[in-house]
Amino acid sequence: xxxxxxxxxxxxSSQIGTEAIKLMLxxxxxxxxxxxxxxxxxxxxxxxxxxxxxxxxxxxxxKKELQGIEFCAIVNNxxxxxxSPVEYLDEDELSRQLQVNLFGLxxxxxxxxxxxxxxxxxxxxxxxxxxxxxPFLSPYCLSKRASDILLRSFSNESGYKYVSIRPGVIKTKxxxxxxxxxxxxxxxxxxxxxKIGQYMLKNAQENAQNALDPSAVGKAIYKxxxxxxxxxxxxxxxxxxxxxxxxxxxxxDLLNKIIRIALKIKSR
Numbered sequence: 001x002x003x004x005x006x007x008x009x010x011x012x013s014s015q016i017g018t019e020a021i022k023l024m025l026x027x028x029x030x031x032x033x034x035x036x037x038x039x040x041x042x043x044x045x046x047x048x049x050x051x052x053x054x055x056x057x058x059x060x061x062x063k064k065e066l067q068g069i070e071f072c073a074i075v076n077n078x079x080x081x082x083x084s085p086v087e088y089l090d091e092d093e094l095s096r097q098l099q100v101n102l103f104g105l106x107x108x109x110x111x112x113x114x115x116x117x118x119x120x121x122x123x124x125x126x127x128x129x130x131x132x133x134x135p136f137l138s139p140y141c142l143s144k145r146a147s148d149i150l151l152r153s154f155s156n157e158s159g160y161k162y163v164s165i166r167p168g169v170i171k172t173k174x175x176x177x178x179x180x181x182x183x184x185x186x187x188x189x190x191x192x193x194x195k196i197g198q199y200m201l202k203n204a205q206e207n208a209q210n211a212l213d214p215s216a217v218g219k220a221i222y223k224x225x226x227x228x229x230x231x232x233x234x235x236x237x238x239x240x241x242x243x244x245x246x247x248x249x250x251x252x253d254l255l256n257k258i259i260r261i262a263l264k265i266k267s268r
Contacts, residue, residue, distance in 0.1 A: 004045070006030045007225065008071045008115075010053065010108060011078035013037040015172040016125060019218025020075060021046070024225070032066060053078040053104030054096075059111045071115055073225050075123045078104050081178045082139040083200060088188035094139050101143035102150065109154055121161035123224050124151050125217065128168050128240035131247045133259060136193075136200060152232070161232075163224040166244075167217045168237030175208035195267040212237045 005028075012021055012033035018041060024031050025043045033039060034051035049065060052058040082097040084090070105124060113122070129137060130144040148164045155162040179201065189197025217236050224230040235241045246255060 005072040009033040015214040017077040020221040023222040054099040097139040123163040128243040168239030169211040171211040
């Protein structure tokens with residue numbers, strides 16, 4: 001690159017964020033990274049800041065620190081997951097889900113899209129959950145789908161490019177963190193949903209060890225960053241591609257039938 005490009009990375013302490021940042025630094029980008037947790041990576045072109053994406057005042061403080069810096073891209077990795085049967089879903093928990101995954105993205109757009117270069121882009125790490133096919137994870141699916149719609153609308157309104165990175169199951173500590181954050185919500189599975197709750201807990205523990213390596217998502221982010229005309233939707237992993245195919249080619253009624261059969265098998 002003739003000129004050093006600046007990238008703003010939100011929630012860069014995640015394993016996916018770390019993998020993407022390594023590629024950016026290796027290839028000559030200057031990275032401004034935010035997180036709530038310490039970031040171990042050090043580099044002369046890496047600048048670290050604190051940000052709570054659920055807090056507007058935190059954004060105001062960051063805005064002051066980054067005043068005057070122009071970014072070629074903004075990469076958003078922030079995300080939490082709330083799990084619960086819909087009939088027992090706590091309103092405050094749904095609000096917590098949306099404050100990070102949806103309103104967090106809105107705050108990023110409102111506070112920092114004005115600092116994007118003319119041909120800049122926003123890359124949002126969404127999820128295959130955006131396809132909306134996962135019962136008992138409806139808050140998470142809702143937040144990811146809504147954030148993709150928000151980002152797409154912003155792109156069409158402003159002219160800035162966008163990329164929705166939709167990973168399948170990725171081997172990160174996100175799963176174990178989610179178990180800890182959902183301790184109270186798992187009580188909602190007691191009774192008629194107990195077996196499916198046990199399955200979900202076991203599955204999350206296994207995913208933390210046996211899923212796709214986070215470097216695959218890091219590479220997808222970097223590829224989208226470098227591309228002049230990146231794809232708007234990038235699925236990562238066989239499971240994410242299967243979700244995309246199923247929702248595109250199967251009727252909603254047929255897909256619902258398949259989901260219900262799968263749930264019966266898993267809850268035996």
